[in-house]
Amino acid sequence: MKKYAGYMIDLDGTIYRGKEKIPAAKRFIERLQAAKIPFLFVTNNSTKAPEQVVENLAKNFDIHVTTANVYTTAMATADYISELDETKKTAYVIGELGLKQAILDRGFTFVEQDPDYVVVGLDYDVTYHKFELATLAIRNGSKFIGTNADTNLPNERGLVPGAGSLIALVECATQQKPEFIGKPEKIIMEKALKRLGVAKDQVVMVGDNYMTDIKAGINSGIDTMLVYTGVSTKEQVKKEAIQPTIQLDSLDEWNI
Template sequence: MRKYKGYLIDLDGTMYRGKEKIPAAKRFIEKLQKNDIPFLFVTNNSTQEPQAVVKNLADNFDIHVTTDNVYTTALATADYLASLDENKKAVYAIGEFGLKKALTNKGFYFEEQHPDYVVVGLDYDVTYHKFELATLAIKRGATFIGTNADTNLPNERGLVPGAGSIIALVECATQQKATYIGKPEAIIMKKALNRLKLKKNEVIMVGDNYMTDITAGINLGIDTLLVYTGVSTPEQVKEKEIKPTYEIESLDNWTLSDD
């Protein structure tokens, strides 16, 4: 088993299951902290600021981290756009506060008629008018960005529409495909790697979902660790042509070389 200098880690299904604690997750994070190994929670959630993620982990799961340990698809989207053209700062966004705050923190301002970019993410109050503005702006030449392709989100009522469903409507209306930022795309992973200031061969991606977490690691070209505490099952993974680098039943089964 290799020693890794940094860890990229999924949240739901890996650190917790909905509102259910995964005790091994707390122990795993505390081991990383004890060994001074840097890590980032990489999440497709674009609605919340990192402060809200930190509070949720502390209050509900007794996992204590800082905002420096959280990298959302909202932050990745803002980082990606900021890397494209420093002279293009006008954006129209469909999304929640977390996305809009991440964009403004990177110097972007909001423009409905002639933005440089149209960014579409999960929006709990999306309206026809918002879709109309996004569609027209893209038709005028704005670059079309989607935060993540997740079509559904699980909650206590079942599977509800996710960001991917909202983005798909705009894709249908414009007949254009969005550039996606979140997992399983490599963009969010590259930006997360930049945050850790590490090389590909020095990090590992940890997650419970082969289709998002593990595929994201594969797309970036880094090692992957699939933990069977969430979405994917061993039976499903057996059918995959490219296997995770490692598969474990619990994070308690993962040993750091310095343990």
């Protein structure tokens, strides 16, 4: 059994399901902390700032980490667009506070007319007007960025619409495909790996969703660990040509 020097770990469906605890996940994180093994939560959920992620983990799941352990698709998106062109600093954003704050922190100004970038993420209060502004801007030449392609998000009620479902509407209305940042794309993985500071052949990507978490590892040449506590099922994964490096029913099964 391979010993890893670093772990990238999904949140939704892996560490918790909405408001529902996954007790084995807490024990898993505590084993990593006890062994002083670096880990980074790499999440496609763009709605929360790192401070909110840390607070949620502590308050609702008794998992105690710092913001240094968190890398969201909002952070990756902001990092990415800030590095594309230093002269382009305007954006129109469909998303929650986590995404908007990450982009503001990188020096962007929000505008509704002719932005350099239109960024679409998960937005719990999305409206037709927001879609309208995004569509018009993209059709007029703004670069279309999608935080992540997840069509669904696992919570305590089941699989609810994810960012990818909202992005698909804009894609349909504009007839343009976005540039995606989050898992399974390499962009977020490369930036997360840099933050973690561990060689990619010594890291494993842990998640519950084959189509995002596991494919992100596969696309980036990183080992993968699929835990069946969220989106993917064994029946679905059996049909995939490339299998996860490790498959678990529970994180309790893994020896750090």
